[in-house]
Amino acid sequence: MNRHLRIRAALSAAGAVFLAFSSTALAQQDPVARGDYLVNGILNCGNCHTPRDATGNFVPGMDLAGGFRIDELPAFDAYAKNITPDVDTGIGSWSVEEIITSIREGHTPEGEKIGPPMPIFFYTNMSDEDASAVAAYLKSIPAVRNEVPESTYNIPIPDYPPATHALAPSPSDQVAYGGYLAMLGHCFECHTPRNPDGSPDMTRMGSGGFGFAGAPSGATIYSANITPDPATGVGNWTDDELRRAITEGIGHDGQPLFPLMPAGFFKNVTEDDISAVIAYLRTLPAVVNEVERNDWRPGT
Numbered sequence: 001m002n003r004h005l006r007i008r009a010a011l012s013a014a015g016a017v018f019l020a021f022s023s024t025a026l027a028q029q030d031p032v033a034r035g036d037y038l039v040n041g042i043l044n045c046g047n048c049h050t051p052r053d054a055t056g057n058f059v060p061g062m063d064l065a066g067g068f069r070i071d072e073l074p075a076f077d078a079y080a081k082n083i084t085p086d087v088d089t090g091i092g093s094w095s096v097e098e099i100i101t102s103i104r105e106g107h108t109p110e111g112e113k114i115g116p117p118m119p120i121f122f123y124t125n126m127s128d129e130d131a132s133a134v135a136a137y138l139k140s141i142p143a144v145r146n147e148v149p150e151s152t153y154n155i156p157i158p159d160y161p162p163a164t165h166a167l168a169p170s171p172s173d174q175v176a177y178g179g180y181l182a183m184l185g186h187c188f189e190c191h192t193p194r195n196p197d198g199s200p201d202m203t204r205m206g207s208g209g210f211g212f213a214g215a216p217s218g219a220t221i222y223s224a225n226i227t228p229d230p231a232t233g234v235g236n237w238t239d240d241e242l243r244r245a246i247t248e249g250i251g252h253d254g255q256p257l258f259p260l261m262p263a264g265f266f267k268n269v270t271e272d273d274i275s276a277v278i279a280y281l282r283t284l285p286a287v288v289n290e291v292e293r294n295d296w297r298p299g300t
């Protein structure tokens with residue numbers, strides 16, 4: 001049994017007690033366990049912050065130690081930072097409050113702006129409880145010494161709105177809670193076409209077609225249209241097919257999806273939380289956008 005399954009089991013065993021405390025239930029959970037669940041699940045921070053080897057696999061022992069390079073030249077050449085508690089090369093000297101501000105408002109304790117593709121835009125509404133849980137978890141993980149190069153930006157780094165301090169919707173409101181989780185999972189950072197200034201074009205949210213370089217074959221990989229359009233999106237996929245794509249990384253045709261899609265993290269998300277994300281996806285405005293199919297196959 002892995003760590004995440006154990007958390008899930010602990011939750012359901014305690015479920016009856018939590019119900020008695022109604023919507024404050026999540027607050028009763030140990031913040032480090034909640035942070036672990038979020039960071040290694042829906043938030044998939046490690047999809048950028050854990051370095052990979054030449055074959056695309058995560059380097060063992062380097063969880064969240066940074067150094068993964070993501071460039072969108074000429075706009076920027078970014079290195080995801082070391083967010084382990086190492087004092088010299090990570091964020092070990094940052095307070096919980098400073099970590100929370102960096103994630104939701106996009107600046108460091110020294111006042112330097114944090115640039116893309118760190119998806120600050122999608123973290124603005126992260127609840128105080130969840131943001132505190134994430135910070136508590138980041139403080140609890142092993143410190144890894146890893147000096148990360150500076151990022152270069154040839155575009156202005158956006159100013160992000162202040163954190164809203166909104167409460168997370170209650171999980172009993174499935175669509176609203178699913179929307180909250182989809183924002184934390186920054187599905188639309190990858191699945192939304194861009195404006196000329198590089199920001200996601202939210203009038204076409206979820207309609208895919210944003211390209212990523214990085215397949216070993218050199219091919220560009222395009223994100224899929226995940227709006228409910230039946231012809232060009234996922235409108236006629238069943239819930240089970242969507243669940244399989246999100247948590248197992250397997251497409252409609254039974255073939256593996258390019259692993260940039262963070263299914264390896266989403267597999268740690270509870271069934272109820274994935275159901276909420278799916279319920280929310282079904283409510284998105286359908287956008288007609290035919291995305292070129294990726295013919296990527298493992299090892300190519």
Ligand code: HEC
Pocket residue numbers: 039043044045046047048049070078079080081082083090091099102103108113114115116117118119134150151
């Ligand atoms: C899509 C990729 C991506 C994801 C996902 C991502 N980050 Fe980042 N993050 C980055 C990049 C790139 C930087 C460096 C930006 C820069 O150099 O200005 C960064 C910077 C940071 C910093 C600032 C560190 C420093 O020393 O300046 C923190 C803290 C951070 N991320 C935390 C997180 C957490 C927590 C999560 C998950 C909730 C997360 N990030 C998810 C790409 C990502």
Ligand code: HEC
Pocket residue numbers: 047181182185186187188189190191212221222223224225226233234242245246251252256257258260261262277293294296
């Ligand atoms: C880091 C970028 C990234 C993030 C974050 C991301 N995806 Fe994806 N996703 C992709 C890419 C790229 C593909 C296409 C992969 C391929 O075709 O092999 C994809 C494919 C999919 C598919 C399969 C659709 C199809 O037509 O094949 C679904 C469904 C999906 N994503 C849902 C989600 C949901 C829901 C979230 C958030 C909870 C999410 N994705 C987050 C990049 C991402």
